[in-house]
Amino acid sequence: MSGAESVGDERSAADADADEAIDRTPVADADVCVVGAGPAGALVADRLAGDRDVVILDAGPRFDPEDRLARQERAIRPSYGRPDVWGMGGARDAHETAGDRTYPLNHARVKGVGGSTLHWQGMVMRLHEEDFNSGSERGVGPDWPIDYDDLRPYYAEAERELGVSGASDNPYAPPREEPHPMPPFEPSYSDSLFAEACESLGIDMHSVPNARNSEPYDDRSPCVGYGTCQPVCPSGAKYDATVHVERAEAAGATVIDRAPVEQLEHDGDDRVTAAVYATPDGERHRQEADAFVVAAGGVETPRLLLLSASDRYPDGLANGSGHVGEFFMDHLFVGAGGTLDEPTRQNHVGFYTSACDQFYDEADESQAPFKLEFFNYAGPSPVEMALTGDDWGDALAERLRDGYGNHVAMGGLVEQLPDAESRVTLADDRTDDRGNPVPRIEWTVGDRALDTIERANEIQVSILEELGADVEWVAGPDATGPAYHHMGTTRMSDDPDRGVVDADCRTHDLDNCWIASSSVFPTSGAMNPTLTIAALALRVGDDVAEWLADGS
Amino acid sequence: MELTRRDATAALAALGATGGVALGVRRTTDERRGRPGDGEELPDDEAVRTAMTAVAETMYPDAVSGIDSFVGAFLDGRLDGSPHGEGIRAAVAEVESAARSWDDAPVADLSPADRDELLRELGADVAEENPDGTTAERVRYYVVNELLLALYSSPTGGELVGIENPQGHPGGAESYQRGPP
Numbered sequence: 001m002s003g004a005e006s007v008g009d010e011r012s013a014a015d016a017d018a019d020e021a022i023d024r025t026p027v028a029d030a031d032v033c034v035v036g037a038g039p040a041g042a043l044v045a046d047r048l049a050g051d052r053d054v055v056i057l058d059a060g061p062r063f064d065p066e067d068r069l070a071r072q073e074r075a076i077r078p079s080y081g082r083p084d085v086w087g088m089g090g091a092r093d094a095h096e097t098a099g100d101r102t103y104p105l106n107h108a109r110v111k112g113v114g115g116s117t118l119h120w121q122g123m124v125m126r127l128h129e130e131d132f133n134s135g136s137e138r139g140v141g142p143d144w145p146i147d148y149d150d151l152r153p154y155y156a157e158a159e160r161e162l163g164v165s166g167a168s169d170n171p172y173a174p175p176r177e178e179p180h181p182m183p184p185f186e187p188s189y190s191d192s193l194f195a196e197a198c199e200s201l202g203i204d205m206h207s208v209p210n211a212r213n214s215e216p217y218d219d220r221s222p223c224v225g226y227g228t229c230q231p232v233c234p235s236g237a238k239y240d241a242t243v244h245v246e247r248a249e250a251a252g253a254t255v256i257d258r259a260p261v262e263q264l265e266h267d268g269d270d271r272v273t274a275a276v277y278a279t280p281d282g283e284r285h286r287q288e289a290d291a292f293v294v295a296a297g298g299v300e301t302p303r304l305l306l307l308s309a310s311d312r313y314p315d316g317l318a319n320g321s322g323h324v325g326e327f328f329m330d331h332l333f334v335g336a337g338g339t340l341d342e343p344t345r346q347n348h349v350g351f352y353t354s355a356c357d358q359f360y361d362e363a364d365e366s367q368a369p370f371k372l373e374f375f376n377y378a379g380p381s382p383v384e385m386a387l388t389g390d391d392w393g394d395a396l397a398e399r400l401r402d403g404y405g406n407h408v409a410m411g412g413l414v415e416q417l418p419d420a421e422s423r424v425t426l427a428d429d430r431t432d433d434r435g436n437p438v439p440r441i442e443w444t445v446g447d448r449a450l451d452t453i454e455r456a457n458e459i460q461v462s463i464l465e466e467l468g469a470d471v472e473w474v475a476g477p478d479a480t481g482p483a484y485h486h487m488g489t490t491r492m493s494d495d496p497d498r499g500v501v502d503a504d505c506r507t508h509d510l511d512n513c514w515i516a517s518s519s520v521f522p523t524s525g526a527m528n529p530t531l532t533i534a535a536l537a538l539r540v541g542d543d544v545a546e547w548l549a550d551g552s
Numbered sequence: 553m554e555l556t557r558r559d560a561t562a563a564l565a566a567l568g569a570t571g572g573v574a575l576g577v578r579r580t581t582d583e584r585r586g587r588p589g590d591g592e593e594l595p596d597d598e599a600v601r602t603a604m605t606a607v608a609e610t611m612y613p614d615a616v617s618g619i620d621s622f623v624g625a626f627l628d629g630r631l632d633g634s635p636h637g638e639g640i641r642a643a644v645a646e647v648e649s650a651a652r653s654w655d656d657a658p659v660a661d662l663s664p665a666d667r668d669e670l671l672r673e674l675g676a677d678v679a680e681e682n683p684d685g686t687t688a689e690r691v692r693y694y695v696v697n698e699l700l701l702a703l704y705s706s707p708t709g710g711e712l713v714g715i716e717n718p719q720g721h722p723g724g725a726e727s728y729q730r731g732p733p
């Protein structure tokens with residue numbers, strides 16, 4: 001089933017009627033307009049909503065929480081692809097890929113209130129101190145204009161906001177001043193098998209921070225073990241950004257869904273004046289505000305700036321540097337797996353509980369930082385296996401027993417360096433459902449990352465062999481893929497010629513426009529990005545508040 | 553291994569009693585009984601239950617007992633007037649119609665071997681599930697996979713193949729920590 005049909009599926013006649021009753025007109029006298037209701041936009045909005053009139057515009061729908069079990073069923077049933085689970089695909093989400101590697105964009109994001117965290121896995125680490133100084137510490141890439149210390153209090157706050165379960169047993173993690181808000185998830189049974197192998201190889205294992213509740217937190221349920229975290233957690237134990245959207249609304253913010261922003265308008269004084277958005281009835285509206293925060297994710301953010309080109313800014317808004325869309329980065333997946341001759345108890349939960357950051361800070365000019373993960377979901381899930389195949393009855397049960405039970409696997413992420421040729425631009429002649437040029441992704445990966453993948457593979461295979469596993473697959477340089485973290489496309493720099501935003505994530509060219517997204521990352525490190533996105537978003541919220549308080 | 557009402561409740565808790573995979577669409581009609589289509593009456597809930605239970609006896613391994621009440625309780629949740637529920641009803645009608653024309657009897661009266669044969673002749677064994685596809689694909693989706701999903705996302709079904717907390721079942725955040733029994 002294609003994504004397009006599935007989007008159609010979600011619209012019943014009753015919904016269409018209800019839609020007509022929804023007021024999607026602009027809010028008068030808004031102080032702040034936030035574009036995008038993923039975690040970045042939601043956290044900024046929540047930060048400001050108590051004191052300011054905030055409007056959040058999101059391209060996608062507001063999803064009914066009651067549908068989560070049905071979405072889970074879609075995740076399990078073979079006739080639905082991953083993008084179908086949250087209605088991705090079709091003309092709205094069309095895109096083009098070019099360059100060395102295809103990029104499966106609609107597997108890599110969700111549009112709607114909550115954004116991609118509806119689908120995400122919820123692993124949340126801080127970047128390492130050296131990640132902020134890659135140029136001076138490792139000899140490659142630019143330094144960030146901010147340091148770990150600038151972000152440190154915001155990291156702690158982000159952990160409280162998202163609700164992170166974690167421990168302080170990781171000797172390789174950057175310094176922290178306080179424990180995580182919730183205790184960690186205990187190691188899995190398969191972690192205990194890995195632990196023996198790692199010990200004899202001198203490799204350290206430690207816990208890993210999860211944005212999911214190990215105990216009741218923030219009025220949300222603890223994890224109950226549905227095991228489908230990615231792409232949907234029916235219990236709400238896994239954090240998603242609907243938490244902060246709802247909180248912002250409770251504090252007075254207005255959320256307008258199904259309202260893709262097509263252009264940001266500006267005046268002659270380098271200020272954004274309005275976000276022009278479309279509504280399902282075919283109308284176009286202008287949301288005016290004093291301050292604008294673009295938080296549309298690492299692909300749509302540069303696209304919107306490019307779509308907003310004008311006579312004054314012919315190369316796109318905030319693009320005086322020419323770097324909007326350039327330096328597109330993702331983390332590269334590295335993995336290996338196989339089987340043991342004993343049960344490994346996989347697929348009870350959909351997240352992992354142990355990792356290894358021991359090799360991360362070995363990074364230099366030729367080796368990228370990388371981290372290793374010990375999976376709790378290796379091999380097939382029996383229920384999914386049961387739905388394909390031409391057998392049933394005893395034969396099927398036999399096949400499931402044979403196929404499930406003894407798998408083990410490791411994963412990991414590797415940093416890729418920023419490269420101007422790896423980029424998001426506008427497609428020449430392909431347009432979306434609203435007639436706007438679709439994003440074109442050229443994703444290229446350099447040798448440092450590919451060589452590091454080999455190095456990580458060697459460690460993974462040595463651990464699996466020590467464990468006594470038959471190694472059945474290795475995701476090496478040829479089989480690697482993206483981890484769905486879109487970074488770098490509006491990079492941060494103190495120098496307006498070298499970056500799109502300054503150290504406060506405010507665009508160099510426009511006084512009242514901020515960007516909250518991993519698109520501001522000058523380099524990516526190898527840690528999942530969202531905790532850093534959240535920390536930066538909270539910091540953007542403070543900066544916008546201060547700017548408004550200073551009389552704009 | 554005995555399937556219980558608890559398993560059915562668990563399967564429903566996992567899959568949802570309303571609407572199946574049709575999102576945003578709740579009981580739009582109260583059309584629970586047969587609706588004429590192609591000149592044939594669609595089966596009522598009781599007839600759907602009888603036919604699905606008969607098919608489940610073929611789908612489920614011999615070691616499983618309690619199929620009747622398990623399937624009944626599961627369908628109580630799924631036959632709720634939603635488009636998914638009506639899809640089940642329509643697909644069952646197609647299975648019944650094939651049984652009558654090829655074997656001259658309702659599916660529940662066929663021997664296990666004939667029932668197996670019937671479903672294979674319908675093509676439900678090799679078809680990929682598709683709610684909008686051919687007869688074989690719809691039978692695979694609404695009948696065969698519906699029943700397999702119910703079984704293997706329930707704790708007893710999971711246990712049968714070595715996982716007491718299968719995907720889709722909220723079996724807690726402890727079982728992953730435990731070693732094999």
Ligand SMILES: Cc1cc2nc3c(=O)[nH]c(=O)nc-3n(C[C@H](O)[C@H](O)[C@H](O)COP(=O)(O)OP(=O)(O)OC[C@H]3O[C@@H](n4cnc5c(N)ncnc54)[C@H](O)[C@@H]3O)c2cc1C
Binds near residue numbers: 039518
């Ligand atoms: C399968 C998967 C697994 C992941 N796992 C992890 C993980 O374990 N850890 C981790 O740190 N990260 C993970 N991520 C990444 C994580 O989801 C993102 O980093 C995070 O959601 C980004 O937040 P954001 O708010 O910047 O963007 P998004 O969450 O993508 O939200 C952007 C929002 O902007 C809206 N929007 C876009 N364009 C417009 C427009 N023109 N007008 C109005 N609205 C617009 C979209 O509809 C969307 O709702 C994962 C992602 C995926 C897909």
Ligand code: SF4
Binds near residue numbers: 222351
């Ligand atoms: S295992 Fe994942 S999907 Fe299930 S409750 Fe826990 S967090 Fe949610």
